[in-house]
Each structure stands twice: as C-alpha cells, then as structure tokens.
Amino acid sequence: MxxxxxxxxxxxxxxxxxxxxxxxxxxxxxxxxxxxxxxxxxxxxxxxxxxxxxxxxxxxxxxxxxxxxxxxxxxxxxxxxxxxxxxxxxxxxxxxxxxxxxxxxxxxxxxxxxxxxxxEYCEDGPESCPFGWRHCACLDDWLDKVEAIRNKPPADWTEEDYLEDCWLTAIQENDECRMALEQGNSPNKRYVLQLLADIEEARVRFCRAGGFIRLEEPEEDAPGAEYRPFLEWMDMPDAVFPPLERLAEPEAEALSYALLLLYGKDSLAVSLMAVSAPARYRQLVEHFTMPIRRVGEMQFLAPRGGFDFSRFPDLLEGL
Structure with a gap:
C-alpha cells in the first residue's frame, strides 16, 4: 500500500x-x-x-x-x-x-x-446533513430551536414543534442504540453493524440528492408506471433484513432507528416513534421491501392499497 x-x-x-x-x-x-x-x-x-x-x-x-x-x-x-x-x-x-x-x-x-x-453539501439542517448531525454547521442553532420548543407548554406546540422534537429524539436514540450495539456482544452484531453502515451510506446519498423519503399513497395509480422495491431505488438491492425473531433486542432497536432516519419529518415518522422498536422494525422493513413508484428525486408513492397507512394513528391530528 x-x-x-x-x-x-x-x-x-x-x-x-x-x-x-x-x-x-x-x-x-x-x-x-x-x-x-x-x-x-x-x-x-x-x-x-x-x-x-x-x-x-x-x-x-x-x-x-x-x-x-x-x-x-x-x-x-x-x-x-x-x-x-x-x-x-x-x-x-x-x-x-x-x-x-x-x-x-x-x-x-x-x-x-x-x-x-x-x-456545498449541507443545506437543510442537521437532520439531513450528509456529515452526520453532530458535525453539521447548523447544529447549535437547531439545538437552540428545539430547546426553545421544549420550554413551551405542550398545549402551545404546533405540528412543526412536534416534528422538530421528534426528530431530535430519533437522532439521539439512533446514536445511543448504535453505541450500545457496538459495546455489546449480541449474536448478529457484525452483520447488523455492516447493515447499519450500508443504511448510513444510503442516507448520505439521499441527503445529497435533496432530502428524505416521502412515502405516500397516491389518489390513483399511474398506468405503466415503474414500481420497484425501495431497496432497489436506494441502491441496496441485495440487502437482507433478518426476521425480527432472529434479532436480539438491541439489534432490532438500532436498525429501526437507522431506517426511521431515512424518512422526512412528517406525521408517519412521529407515529413510528410512538410504537415499540420491534413493531417499528417490522413495519419499516415492510415499507422498504414493498414495490413503490418514484416521482422526482425524493418522492416515492406506494401502490393503491399496497400498504395500510391507517395502522399508524396520526398523532398530530387535531393540533
């Protein structure tokens, strides 16, 4: 060398x-x-x-x-x-x-x-920074913003406030889960750490492309549209996510947060934060192995009836 x-x-x-x-x-x-x-x-x-x-x-x-x-x-x-x-x-x-x-x-x-x-690389703040949130030049301003939100009475929070708070929590939990996995001795540790690295590479590519996944169900399907599993869209066609029953709890939790961070700050992400790590992992893997249609750089639409979005309560409804 x-x-x-x-x-x-x-x-x-x-x-x-x-x-x-x-x-x-x-x-x-x-x-x-x-x-x-x-x-x-x-x-x-x-x-x-x-x-x-x-x-x-x-x-x-x-x-x-x-x-x-x-x-x-x-x-x-x-x-x-x-x-x-x-x-x-x-x-x-x-x-x-x-x-x-x-x-x-x-x-x-x-x-x-x-x-x-x-x-230029970072344009949208720490949550989408390709350098990772800890190294984002906007980090201090964003942390100050979330701290100000958390100092307000919950009754005064707006939908944007909930999203900002949720996203900071998800980022912090992601870091803590990965650190716990690295320090532990779970049975699939080596494989899961490599999978986490692959997900992070995909996240960086997506951030560079302009944002996060937006997974929605369209009003109607487009005839002749190309539907592919999201893992193919994100250049991970060979990625294998183990069945939940084969994962130790720290492994499922770390993977669930890593996958969640591929999403934008929207109500679905907030809802997924509210469920248990095993349920979050199972549903996110279902998302990413389901055929979806790409429209634009970062927008992905599920086929009509392909995924039951009603299973996740909209925690922001009525704010």
Whole structure:
C-alpha cells in the first residue's frame, strides 16, 4: 500500500493545473462566468477537469488516519488550482474528510480562469446533513430551536414543534442504540453493524440528492408506471433484513432507528416513534421491501392499497 499511495500522491500533484485555460478567441463579457453560473448547469465532473478517477482511491479503512489526511490535503491543494473548494466542517473526522474529497471528483462543477467554485453539501439542517448531525454547521442553532420548543407548554406546540422534537429524539436514540450495539456482544452484531453502515451510506446519498423519503399513497395509480422495491431505488438491492425473531433486542432497536432516519419529518415518522422498536422494525422493513413508484428525486408513492397507512394513528391530528 505504501508504494501505491506514493504513486497516488504523485498523480495528484501532476494533476494540478499549472496554467490558466486558453482565452477565448473573442473578448468575453466580464460577467460571462456569473451569467453562466446563473443560467447554465455544469456538464463536466471535476474528474474530467483534472484527470483523476475516484475509483483509483482505496477505501478509507485500508489507510491509516495519517495516510487519509495526506491524500485529502493533496486533493484539496489540487482542487484549489482549478478554483474549486469543498464546504466541509472544520472538525470533520479524517475518514469522512477523505471520503468527501474523493467523492468530489464525481461532482459536476464549473472551472474558470478566475474566481472560486464551492461545492456545498449541507443545506437543510442537521437532520439531513450528509456529515452526520453532530458535525453539521447548523447544529447549535437547531439545538437552540428545539430547546426553545421544549420550554413551551405542550398545549402551545404546533405540528412543526412536534416534528422538530421528534426528530431530535430519533437522532439521539439512533446514536445511543448504535453505541450500545457496538459495546455489546449480541449474536448478529457484525452483520447488523455492516447493515447499519450500508443504511448510513444510503442516507448520505439521499441527503445529497435533496432530502428524505416521502412515502405516500397516491389518489390513483399511474398506468405503466415503474414500481420497484425501495431497496432497489436506494441502491441496496441485495440487502437482507433478518426476521425480527432472529434479532436480539438491541439489534432490532438500532436498525429501526437507522431506517426511521431515512424518512422526512412528517406525521408517519412521529407515529413510528410512538410504537415499540420491534413493531417499528417490522413495519419499516415492510415499507422498504414493498414495490413503490418514484416521482422526482425524493418522492416515492406506494401502490393503491399496497400498504395500510391507517395502522399508524396520526398523532398530530387535531393540533
């Protein structure tokens, strides 16, 4: 690995842009870049600009932390020569920083002979932050918001207040359940931890796409629409969720919260928080193995009658 890493760092250094791109034949408007950013979408990925390929970089777990840091810093310097930077939190763990610098190669972005392009990641707050809620730049503001909600009399809570409170609770419970699983010695620990990692990868991809799952039942089905299990839509077609009776309680609880966090802040999520972990796990797995239709980036519709949503009481009704 040492030899490969040395060659990789050499390739990154060679990929730096040492001179500006050739000027156009005719003088361009001084506002040409700004107009392009506003009215056109970039067509080339960063990899096409610099010649590096994400597939050439080893997984973080095969490198030491110092090696991950060296590669991330080298990529940061190389991207800067193209006028590209990444909006990453300062305290982001090294493995995550390494991953985002590699994944940036697949991002379509503008490269010009002046100015900087910043690749943004977190736009909607901690609950959908691809860095994880603990590393979100908006975390303090969000925690202050929920604290203010919890200081109000429950009778004064709005539907939004219930959703914010529920979501913070779900995130905290998810962290605690995973920590308990890691520290324990349950029979399926290794398999469940890998499944949790796969779910988290899917969550990051979905956050990058713009949000969470919205699973609803449409007024009517669309003739000829493509229905696939949600596990296929989220690029986990081979994922196997064990039957509830084969899971230890900490395993079912950890999986139930991880799956719940794939949902948006809506009344269904609040209702699922109110049921037991085994019931939550069973119903969420049913959701994700049921054929559904995708409409847009993040909206998924169940077939008519395919899932009985009435089994979950709307806990926000009447607020």
């Amino acid at each position: 040492h030899h490969y890493l040395t060659q990789l760092l050499s390739d990154i250094a060679a990929a730096k842009r040492t001179e500006a791109p050739p000027l156009p034949a005719e003088p361009a408007s001084p506002f040409a870049d700004a107009e392009r950013y506003l009215h056109e979408a970039p067509t080339l990925a960063l990899a096409q600009h610099c010649g590096l390929k994400a597939a050439d970089f080893p997984p973080a777990e095969r490198l030491t932390e110092a090696q991950q840091e060296a590669v991330a810093e080298a990529l940061k310097e190389a991207y800067f020569t193209y006028g590209v930077s990444l909006a990453l939190p300062e305290e982001l763990p090294t493995a995550l920083r390494y991953r985002f610098y590699i994944e940036a190669l697949n991002e379509k972005c503008w490269v010009s002979d002046g100015g900087m392009t910043t690749i």
